[in-house]
Amino acid sequence: MxxxxxxxxxxxxxxxxxxxxxxxxxxxxxxxxxxxxxxxxxxxxxxxxxxxxxxxxxxxxxxxxxxxxxxxxxxxxxxxxxxxxxxxxxxxxxxxxxxxxxxxxxxxxxxxxxxxxxxxxxxxxxxxxxxxxxxxxxxxxxxxxxxxxxxxxxxxxxxxxxxxxxxxxxxxxxxxxxxxxKLTVASFDSGLSLILLGLCKKVLIADNLSFFVQGGFSKPELFSGLDLWLFAYAFAFQIYFDFSGYTDVARGSAMLFGYKVPINFNLPYMACNISEFWHRWHISLSTWLRDYLFIPLGGSRGSKWLNYRNLIITMTLGGLWHGAALHFLVWGLFHGLLLTAHKLLQPIKETLPSLKKAIDSPAGRVASTLLTFHMVCIGWVFFRAETNSLALTMLARMLSLSPVMDGGKQLAMLLPTINYPLIYPTIFLILPLLAAGHVACYFIGKAGLVAKTPQLARAAFVLSMILAVVIFSPDKSPRFIYFQF
Amino acid sequence: MHTSLDKPKVEEHLSKSEDFRKSYVLLAFALYILLDGIFRLSSLPQFHNFDFLKFSPLKVPHRSWVYWNEREFLTSPDKNPPDTALLGSSLMMAALHGGDAVYLKQPQNVAFHHKSKLLADLLTAASGKPESNFAFALGGEMVSDACILFEHMLKEKGAPQRVIYGIAPRDFMDSALPSVASTEIYRYMSHVSDLSDLEMKARTSPSEKIEYWLGKLSFIAGHKEDFIYIQQRWAKALTERVLPYKDLDTVKTPLHIRRQAFSELPEDSGANEVLTCPPQVAQEAYEDNLAEYRYRYRKINWKQFDDQLSYLERMLSRARQAGVSVILVNMPLTSDNLSIMPENFYNRYLEKVKTLAERYQAKVLDLNKTQLFPRCYFADSVHLNMRGGKHFFEVLAERLFRSSDPQTKAIMIKRP
Structure with missing residues (x-):
């Protein structure tokens, strides 16, 4: 069901x-x-x-x-x-x-x-x-x-x-x-709001992006490097909205019975580094891996090289947990290496005050966030591509920003020439909006605006979600991505 | 002795009753009901001036074959019914487009090609009087769909002189279709036409029935396609305004993306997308599609078969009441396709169709003969290729006009 x-x-x-x-x-x-x-x-x-x-x-x-x-x-x-x-x-x-x-x-x-x-x-x-x-x-x-x-x-x-x-x-x-x-108004309201929010994330965003993402990942050789970056960004948002949408429905459903289920996501693409990303992405899995794999392996005890080894083993097995395929294993290994690199670079940052100051400045934080997001997107290519060779083909084109030939013309991007289905042209609006929405949610959460929102505004927001779910729920919506794991 | 102060705090909390009037979610649901009521009222004919939504069956988010068909039929300036209405599934559709592509030696745009010039000319030449036709032949058309299209035609433009309906066993039993209401033709026609006497019968699963009732209960749920159309128009307008796109209705998309879109949304086609071009080679390609038909025939469903047969009976009965002559053409198939049908299926199909035709004085014309349509006329195990399409209409016209059968002769004589 x-x-x-x-x-x-x-x-x-x-x-x-x-x-x-x-x-x-x-x-x-x-x-x-x-x-x-x-x-x-x-x-x-x-x-x-x-x-x-x-x-x-x-x-x-x-x-x-x-x-x-x-x-x-x-x-x-x-x-x-x-x-x-x-x-x-x-x-x-x-x-x-x-x-x-x-x-x-x-x-x-x-x-x-x-x-x-x-x-x-x-x-x-x-x-x-x-x-x-x-x-x-x-x-x-x-x-x-x-x-x-x-x-x-x-x-x-x-x-x-x-x-x-x-x-x-x-x-x-x-x-x-x-x-x-005990059924309280607060848990009833929060539960139903979360269910609606989760369904909106799924039917409005994830399902539409999935249609676009499939086009690029099925034949990456037909697209330019810049096009493929857009497909990778789109997948980053697709998997986030799909899985966090699922989690919202799960948490909301539990709340209706008066039970609290832990959160799984906390605006992961706002992370300034890869370690922070794993504190914001699939939190219940990353803490499980920490407590029942990383720590039993030795955790941070022992030499730093043992620590790095434990980190890489944990993340690689965590990757394989997602699916029985080598590309998931490579995805996990990639994240293990990123976490190791992050740990290796931390002492360098601490010893260079000017570098530390630059990284911790607002501009530095924006640059770190963007860099982290792009590294995560590279990881998503391994996750989404059906094989490692397909992922490597994609990444080679993405990293070299290779152009594409179309009717004898060399194009930096093929995507702007595609006007149907509608998700293709509108992707140039959707992706910036999703990124802006992610940033806006971060600041709204920080300022505690949700708690200050009046009842009527909340009701209007819930109404808009009901309308979206009623109107946009397709007859046959695809399964949530994480159902296969 | 205990006082109220001794009561545990948790019990005190439990004893408090919650005031659900303060729930913003319940308020949102109340607002939804209010909004739904406003939309429903504004759509009533009495409140015509307040109809700000202006829904129309010709404004749909997905432009399926049936949409293009009805669009041409409903917006045509000709208010009279055609002399001949052609009905049938993709078997008739392939013959229609391919036949005209070969006959006229020019590509036929499937979205706009709903009249067989070849058949019109053949019938005109044979009868000596100008003959018109309109084809409601659409891919996947089940008998129930044909019945709905026929009744809609009667309602909109009156009775044609005759109906030529190309039938095949798949139109009566297709494992790929869970119910009558699951076809795109049914879905679209339920917006265009009043199908209230069929709605419950057409849905077999409880979830389909619940969905139908939800659609009846909530105006917004019942008109979700119309709202999606509005959303798409807004999205297109915004994209055209903000980004350098000019015409988002004309499809310009690489084939593999288009194919993917077809697999996700098979019932969606732009106005400029599918052309049937005259063949450039002496022998047209043959594609083996037996796997698809094995799936369609995989489990014989006699209930579905009988159900579809009841729609044929309904159609024949309505035709008789309206004075429309019906010719049921048993469409040509390859022997390969016949060989994968479940045992007795084909014979039972033909026998039942003949019995019904006899009861309602319709004519059955069996063109499923290998000597008439050898394999070189087929594009796959069921569809005629382009030359096959031309040959089909030539054989059809010849059989209709050279028949010694008085019933057929009567059908083909044009009314004054």
Whole structure:
């Protein structure tokens, strides 16, 4: 069931009404049942997977907690992590590893291998597996396990965050389930406003940009370097509005039941450096990677080279988490290298006061933000292109600003000659508007203007979002990008 | 003894009732209902002077084939019905454009070419009287679509003398179409024509039915296409004003981008986009499209078949009431295509069509004969190529005028 579908528009109010009309003790059960129905609406058989993992992790949590002996405790933890990772690897990476093995065998004169069965990737597996790992690791680290089975089952299957996060922490979430819920005007208003905002981001911006982006990424050789930069910018905004739109709907839906889900985005393209970018982009994933991969690898302890190694491994695996393909791995590696470069350059900046002053000045901050945005866009090329070779073709053209031949004429840009579909000519207005909007949101947030906005102005804004959703929701909107991960 | 001060704070908080009259979201929904009501009122004929939205079926965001067709039909200065109305799917459409391209030796612009000059000349030559026609032959046209187009024509311009309707098994059962209401022709015609007696029957899934009722309930939801048109006009006007673009309605786009747009929005075509040019080579290319048809025929849906058959019956019945003669032409297909149809499908289709035709005194003309249309006349497993299109109309005219059948003769005699 997609958030941007009529089914969800009917499902959510029904669950909302049942939840608030029932007694407190039934509410967790209602949400659990709704979450399983939500999951089964795609492929009913996969309920067995999420249910199986839930039961296993629930009992493994107790086993870890009750073990007195550290070795035994560790063994249970290893079993839990291995079990979770194996299910993820089997469903998500079996084809990838098989392809890698086949390529290796072919290169050494052998024959390609084939999997004897078809594997369908269950929706949301990357997210709920990470939540289970977080749970067992934190129980191992000394947290109390969750006693209530329905609350634990709901933690992993909670329908607003089931498919694409944000990745929750049980310490924040479970107390909310166990406390008596109360519907407030504030949570009702914020919840519905967030849902509408998320849908607007999806149907108004991300879906339209996706149409444009597909044109450039499918045949990059036909476009000039400057054209390809525009496609990369467009993808940067597409993925941001798609994923943050999804998160808004998820957070808004949760709020309608009185639960708070962590934010995942905080104007990421306003980051002045790559480290700050990762504090603003997919926050629940980056903090998960920090806590359950980077720190266990050694984190910032040890020599600086070990620190860099840990950073690169964490980001590369984080890249591979997005999809079982080499271009995701390269995307992660690229970000690992950028973060390492940032760490390497930090001491130089500190030792040169004039450089530090220049970078910290308003102009320096603007330049850093622009530089960070462009580096992120280069990374997005690896993320979006279907193969690394296609990404490299694109980047070679982008970085050399190579022109394009059109009817015997050499053009610096081909895009201005395309007038249909309408997204092509209007992209020259849309992209500056999106960038300006991003900057404006930053300053509005900083000045705290949202809290000062009068009721009527808020109502007018919500009305405009209702109109946009009613009018522009297509009959068949594409899936959210992060659903595939 | 406990006092109210002993009550836990959380309970105190819970006991407070929330005042939802302060909700700005509920206020926004109330404003939406108000706005919707204003739009609805302004569209009523009684408030004609306040109709600031000025919606029109000819102002649509996506210019599909049916849009171009109806645009020409509705805006034509000729208020009389054509002598012959041609109906059919892309099989008839391909013959229409290809036939005229070869006959006239010039390219035919698909957006504006809705009259067969070849058929008009053939019928005029055979009857000795000037003959006019108008083609409502459109890609993907199901029988239900043909029925709607025919009824709309009767309502707008009256009864033609005859209808030549090119049919094929796909028009009765297509796995690619979930319901009658899911075709672009249906969607467009529901804006142009009153289909209220069909609306619920035409929708099969609950979500389609809910969407329909939501459209009825909310004026804005029911007119979303019209609002999208307004938004597009504004976007175009702004782009033309701010950026150096002159004419955004004439498509100037590289082919691969255009192809992508077609795959996303198959029902959208500019006025200058699709030309059928006379063939330059002796043997026109043949494309294997059996995979597509395997998909279309993949699961036989007798319910859909019977449903479509009921639309044929409705059309034949209306035609009979209006005094319109109907000729059902079984369109030529390749043996390859026939071989991938589900078992008994073709025979049952032909048998049912013949039974209905007999009941309503329509004529069935079976042109699906390999000796008449060998493979060299086909562009793929179902569509005739350009020379095939010309040949089709020549065979059709010949069969209609040289027939010894008194019923056919009567159909072809032009009324005074």
């Amino acid at each position: 997609l958030f941007n579908s009529l089914n969800y528009a009917l499902f959510l109010p029904i669950v909302f009404a049942l939840f608030w009309l029932s007694r407190d003790k039934w509410r967790v059960w209602i949400l659990l049942l709704a979450s399983y129905i939500f999951y089964m609406s795609w492929k009913p058989v996969f309920i067995l997977l999420i249910l199986g993992l839930t039961i296993a992790n629930y009992y493994l949590g107790f086993a870890i907690h009750k073990s007195q002996e550290p070795r035994r405790k560790k063994t249970w933890l290893t079993v839990a992590i291995a079990g979770n990772l194996l299910s993820l690897v089997f469903f998500k990476y079996a084809y990838f590893f098989n392809d890698c093995l086949s390529s290796l065998l072919k290169a050494t004169g052998g024959a390609a291998t084939h999997l004897p069965f078809d594997i369908i990737l269950p929706l949301g597996i990357s997210f709920f597996v990470f939540e289970f790992i977080h749970y067992v690791v934190d129980v191992y680290r000394g947290h109390e396990p969750i006693k209530s089975f329905p609350a634990f089952a709901l933690f992993a299957s909670f329908f607003p965050t089931q498919i694409a996060g944000p990745i929750k922490r049980f310490q924040d979430f479970i107390p909310q389930f166990l406390a008596p819920a």
